[in-house]
Amino acid sequence: MHGYYKDMVKNGEDPRAHPPSNMRSTEDWEWLCDNIFSNPQWLNRSNASVRNRGKLPHVHRGGSKSFIAHRTQELSDDIVELGRIELFRKTHWNAAHGWINEEAASRYNSLLELRQQREDNNEVVDEAAICAQVLGCERNGYIPGLGPIPHKGHTQTSSQVEAQIQQRVGDMADQLRMDFQRERNEMVTTLRRQLRDELLEEVRREMIALMNGPDEHPSTPYQQQPPPPPPPAPAV
Numbered sequence: 001m002h003g004y005y006k007d008m009v010k011n012g013e014d015p016r017a018h019p020p021s022n023m024r025s026t027e028d029w030e031w032l033c034d035n036i037f038s039n040p041q042w043l044n045r046s047n048a049s050v051r052n053r054g055k056l057p058h059v060h061r062g063g064s065k066s067f068i069a070h071r072t073q074e075l076s077d078d079i080v081e082l083g084r085i086e087l088f089r090k091t092h093w094n095a096a097h098g099w100i101n102e103e104a105a106s107r108y109n110s111l112l113e114l115r116q117q118r119e120d121n122n123e124v125v126d127e128a129a130i131c132a133q134v135l136g137c138e139r140n141g142y143i144p145g146l147g148p149i150p151h152k153g154h155t156q157t158s159s160q161v162e163a164q165i166q167q168r169v170g171d172m173a174d175q176l177r178m179d180f181q182r183e184r185n186e187m188v189t190t191l192r193r194q195l196r197d198e199l200l201e202e203v204r205r206e207m208i209a210l211m212n213g214p215d216e217h218p219s220t221p222y223q224q225q226p227p228p229p230p231p232p233a234p235a236v
Helices: 002-010 026-037 040-055 067-078 084-092 102-120 127-135 158-212
Strands: none
Touching: 002 026, 026 040, 084 102, 084 127, 102 127
């Protein structure tokens, strides 16, 4: 944004009248022009930063993102711990433009040579010590060429990341098993209730049929016997 502003001023144009195409709000651009880019205090700090960067043997291509953020992103993307030497390369070189300058390339080669010497001599490869030897020792919470010192609580090894992944997978599997068991129990309970209701209904219907239907063994209806014949008449 500031570079665009300076280019407009250099070309004799009014920056406020020509906001950048990626600026969503014209009011925001005018506010930046009036309160930031033309502010003497901000300009003094900006010029001081430019002078300080000019004193560095090499700058980096990491953008505004901190080196810790770059390291964390690489770790989360590749699940591989990014060492300090590789971090130096990733923040000072890219495929499109190569190294930021010859000094950065020379220091990276020195880092690789020292690491290879340690490996050839079967020594412990301490990349922090190698970087301190080539880039300079840590001071005031800052690693030369790499940025602020990461706190132990903010860094993770690949084994720690793998352990966290395994823990999350295990927790998800346990939760799925619990959900399946709960649904299964609910289904069994529902089926039992339905079967019980169906059996009770069947028994109720059978009882009603017995109470209202004909007797299975009906008795023979009573038939009145005819009267006996009259006695014979006496002889004369």
